[in-house]
Amino acid sequence: MAHGPAKGLTRWFFTTNHKDIGSMYLWFSFAMFFLGGIFALVIRAELFQPGLQIVKPEFFNQMTTMHGLVMVFGAVMPAFVGLANWMIPMMIGAPDMALPRMNNWSFWILPFAFTMMISTLFMEGGGPNFGWTFYAPLSTTYAPPTVTFFIFAVHIMGASSIMGAINIVATILNMRAPGMTLMKMPLFVWTWLITAYLLIAVMPVLAGVVTMMLMDIHFGTSFFDAAGGGDPVLFQHVFWFFGHPEVYIMILPAFGVVSAIIPTFARKPLFGYSSMVYATASIAFLSFIVWAHHMFTVGMPLFGELVFMYATMLIAVPTGVKVFNWVTTMYRGSMTFETPMLFSIAFVILFTIGGFSGLMLAIAPADFQYHDTYFVVAHFHYVLVPGAIFSITAAVYYWLPKWSGKMYDETLGKTHFWLAFIGLNVTFFPMHFSGLAGMPRRIPDYNPLWADWNMISSVGAFLFGAAQVLFLYIIIRTIVSGKKATDRVWEGSHGLEWTVASPAPYHTFSTPPEIK
């Protein structure tokens, strides 16, 4: 017998329903997105002009650190887990996630982790101020006392991610409807399966590195303290062994989203499905052997430098395959440009531009000039904002009608797109120039030579921020008073999620669907 959700708040505290948990992840991530955005706007406000105007350098460093941590661990990762929760069971014809109680737990520890981390901003000595990469010994011997809270918060976030990833692997491998073979799965499911393995592989490494920090700070060890026989460079190797796969954790599910949306609006099947799967797997494999390209200036031996340079350049090959496949999917299609498609096309273009600057950064001798400048800031914002953020936005517009049963307002959606698109480019494109002209990153004040580009970046950042407020308004308006959506929603949509009613019933596929 089917039964609906519990009444009141306990529905959300005790739920084991993948749709409820998915919604909570998405709302949490949206809240963190705004918080991290506010931190970014503090940074851009201070950098609007040379000289110190608004914040002190010590607080500025806390803002850059918190912006990075909140966006990576609070906004992007939970958003993708939220999408996975909502969509994977529906895409593979499963009634729910394989481990529903753990699912509840892996979400509910997150708000506690972030409350703890953010509360350090109000503690004596201030919050973490050593950059989201928290290089030792700045983050150990020279850290503010609140670093211990930061370490504990990272542990909890890591535990949450690992549990989420285990759940996704268990669901995909065990709960597919009969006939849903691996090579029939939607690409979003494939990219998440591979992402989940990346998470299981590297989140324990992150836990390891922060535990070593904890030991150095409180228990007298010297893992990263040269004076005690330790090695500050070891920190960077361990961190980036986590950190590089981490950037693919934030982009592979985005590939999956875009690979669902572009065929829908091109009304043509995805070109090169199996090569997409293999390319994703290759990228995941390569992500484990390129970590030291973040460390070209630490003084590695020539041989090491060369190996990491070559391996890094190789990543361009499978990534190129993906881009070519998307473009060929569009070629000779019958395209319309609804909001999800606009965000997806912008994703392909802008992510490719970020890929180009990535290829430039891979050239080690040139990296000596780019490293730790605004050129790097431009690069990773070009892959993360149009990459992760735009794909999440596209996914929300694409599936919101299925989730809520209501259609968003197309004109408002397109307005949101153009504001975000222009805001993003006005913010981040000038950073290529200021970086090449020699502006280091993570500085609160700078020579007037870079003033004009910085002013433009700041104007763009506030425009981008405003666009996201519109996004919030659009979502709320859709849920409250949107027009009724059809079950199919989109003319060209394919896949199991479109075969159920809109909004999707509380329980779907209690009996497995038939897979053709």
Added chain:
Amino acid sequence: MLRISKRSLVVLLVAACVAVMPSLGFASNWPLNMTEGVTDVSREVYGLHMLIFYICCTIGVLVFGVMFYSMFAHRKSRGAKASNFHESIALELIWTILPAIILVAMAFPATKTLKNIYDTSNSEVDILVTGLQWKWKYEYLGEDVSFFSSLSTPRAQIDNEEEKGEFYLLEVDEPLVIPAGKKVRFLVTASDVIHSWWVPDLSVKRDAIPGYVNEAWTKVDEPGVFRGQCAELCGKDHGFMPIEVHVLAQEDYDAWLNEKREAARLISEASKQTLTFDQLYEQGEAVYIKNCAACHMENGAGVAGVFPAIAGSPIATGAVSDHLNRVINGGQGMPAFGEQLTPVESAAVITFQRNAFGNNMGDEIQPIDVVKYKQGE
């Protein structure tokens, strides 16, 4: 209709920026590209940068060309009917192998330049560069010359009370000086956290890491002045520890070395003199502003939870030997100032700290006390 709204937005935005900028009084300058620099290596690096940039542009034009063509020609509103093709082994092979070939071609010149950068042999001048929070120390190996180099931009410019100069935040009190036409090797290390020594015109960026000595080199053909900054986040004043390199002709360089040695001799002479309390206090205040105020603040109040106050501190109001020890050897996260300050400066700043901010200890420390304390260890 949408295209119009996009264009008008862009125009509006550009117009707004153009209108706002002159009113804020900045000279308009739009630096676009990496510097070519002044060394063979920096020119090679610039060449690599442009080569890979043009490769990316070419690929970009091709890929985006096909994409924009499809978006224009294959839209439903123009009556386009979707085809159904979705697989082509030949295409997949072409666009896997072709980029791989381009990358291999790119790897050759990159490897050559990298080998050149790593060849630090046969240097004619060796300089030990040490990063500290938040200044640089330069030691000329075998020349008996060493000094500290820190930001010389006045505080008033940073706080927007004075007009900012051309070299705002890129100027130091004591620049690094190297001879033109000689291979200069830098041995780069740090004494607290990780810093990174970067001068774009020389194309040298090397991390300064405690416990490591990294090597880099440069050879500048013509005399000139070149500026850079610390490139690795190193704490509060990371943005305020610039690098200034003066390249001099050989004879000017030799003369400068002699000047430096003479100055060192005068300092050791000076540490034998006895100063009055007022002299010590006055000089101490200047030393304090320059070296201590960044953390302990100009009013001696410190920053709660991070940097202890000097006012009423147990050290500044305790035994003189503890105070000497802390200033000379550092501790609890504070760097050692024994080498950064001359004995006269150390004596003056200790005297100042013990009598300013309401500490009123009434004692005075002479340069000779500092010298004796150092020798006594």
